[in-house]
Amino acid sequence: MTTYRLPLHVPPPTGTTRLLITLSSHPSSLPPTDYILLSHNTTLYCIESICPHSGGPLWKGPVEDIEDLDAATEPCRNPFIVCPWHSFRFDLGTGAVDQTEEKGHDARTLGVFVDEGGECWVEVREEEEGVEWKVDGVKVVDVKPGAARLAKFSVAKNTGVVKGGTVGERPELGDGKTSWSLVDWAVRILNEPNPSLKVQLTFHVWKLWNDGLIDKIGSGTPPDEPARDSNLERIEASRTKKRGNGTSLISRIKILHSLASIEQWAIDLAFDIIARFATTLAAGTQPLPRGFFHDFLKVANDEAKHYSYLVARLEALGSHFGALPIHAALWESAEQTRGNLLARLAVVHMVHEARGLDVNPQTIARFENAGDVESVEKLKEIHEDEVTHVGAGQRWFAWICEVEGREKYATFHQLVRDNFHGLLKPPFNEEDRAKAGLDLQYYMPLSVAPVVNKPAFE
Structure with a gap:
């Protein structure tokens, strides 16, 4: 299968950023595809950004090393990215899903290279004869652990307006009032x-x-x-x-x-x-x-x-x-x-x-x-x-x-x-x-x- 490299014209991501890449085909016989390019333990990986299993935002998922898993049935040198919706894990190197019963849900991956000038390239495969891919956009996504964690909260962002009572009134269990809508x-x-x-x-x-x-x-x-x-x-x-x-x-x-x-x-x-x-x-x-x-x-x-x-x-x-x-x-x-x-x-x-x-x-x-x-x-x-x-x-x-x-x-x-x-x-x-x-x-x-x-x- 023919492969070729596309320049991204950006430096590689750090441990706290990821690159969201959009590729489009020309002629446009194939749909645009988004990939996430990330760095883990100094190695670069590129995998499709949407979970093939659930449609969830795989690009938001945490990365886990193989030793963190409960059980590993086969040797594997690559870490996994975990879908935040249903916790399906995908090998960042091969795209293989880590659920043996879930055949057909493997994610697509791209090769990643850094040139002498310090800029990233991705390697794509020719999926249809005469169809070539080009980079339509690259976006830097911040994934700092500190920024990802939200403060605890106990009230809604907007308290809402309750109609049917005076200010401060609201329906409660056992209040005996039946006029609430x-x-x-x-x-x-x-x-x-x-x-x-x-x-x-x-x-x-x-x-x-x-x-x-x-x-x-x-x-x-x-x-x-x-x-x-x-x-x-x-x-x-x-x-x-x-x-x-x-x-x-x-x-x-x-x-x-x-x-x-x-x-x-x-x-x-x-x-x-x-x-x-x-x-x-x-x-x-x-x-x-x-x-x-x-x-x-x-x-x-x-x-x-x-x-x-x-x-x-x-x-x-x-x-x-x-x-x-x-x-x-x-x-x-x-x-x-x-x-x-x-x-x-x-x-x-x-x-x-x-x-x-x-x-x-x-x-x-x-x-x-x-x-x-x-x-x-x-x-x-x-x-x-x-x-x-x-x-x-x-x-x-x-x-x-x-x-x-x-x-x-x-x-x-x-x-x-x-x-x-x-x-x-x-x-x-x-x-x-x-x-x-x-x-x-x-x-x-x-x-x-x-x-x-x-x-x-x-």
Whole structure:
């Protein structure tokens, strides 16, 4: 296979910086590809910046030496970069994924060279005859460990506005007041830093709603970001440690802790979509039906149940929630789509949650192999609930598209391309996606690069 080198016209990265490189093909028959070039222990490596498994930001991932791993079945001289979303590890030299059951998820790598003038070059391979690559851009990314770690926090960035009471009033457990709207409760819960109380409030609101004691949807301002308990250590996703494959007790604790944190964010995502889009008018005239709010309140209640399950399992295994750091990677998509309900439904519920349907069976299988029957029982129930959550997102996405006269597949494809970086990565859990209403026309076109129509004459 033919290889050739491309100059970057920049010096190599340091231990606290990385280079984000964009390569484009000419003619443009292949999609642009981003790579991250980094230095580890004085050696330079270059690997694609998006995780081939989950679509996560691999460029943010921490680097681990082989001796740091729980078990190494084969000799390896290269360190690994770890995806901050699902902790999959990729050999920085070869791109091989460190999960033997995950065939087909290897990452692409490039050779790196430094010339006599101290500038970097990358070596690329000719993937199609007559197609050449060129460097479209190089960006320096700061990855200082100190800058990556965030301060602990206990209040939301924006406290929100609660309507329905005087200044300082807010709904509470057992206050006996039934005049609070659903949005009042949603904002209250988003601003609650204590995860246990957040869960109790969620269960309480679900009961009030089903008992007919909340008759108004209302309006209000949700916080910019949900509150978290000051006892929780929050770090950037790039600083998360490996969780392992579930064979050891500590590995299962890490996985359960990560899932519990995800469920806490999921509670907030459900209440945020309720509060933030409460006054949205489909086609500019039609309010969202009460069924929309019912569905996402049920999602919030389910996520609170899931969080409770996972925390109980953590405690049964001798740990607790808060024993490990948390990150807010999932909330980044909420911030990206805060001004567009269709984009929120597409990216959060039909991309991220749907990806959970793809990877959950693997997690369950690992716990089964470890003989953790109690965790497996809960994880299976959680998975079944998540199918309905993806279904809720798809159902209301399709409803809005119909009301507004949009073609749902083309709208979904455009919104995902605009708000989600990279391609959707197979293998897909087609059976459970289909149960949720996600047929192949939704996601398969997003798993390959879009076709570029070339002019007949140039």
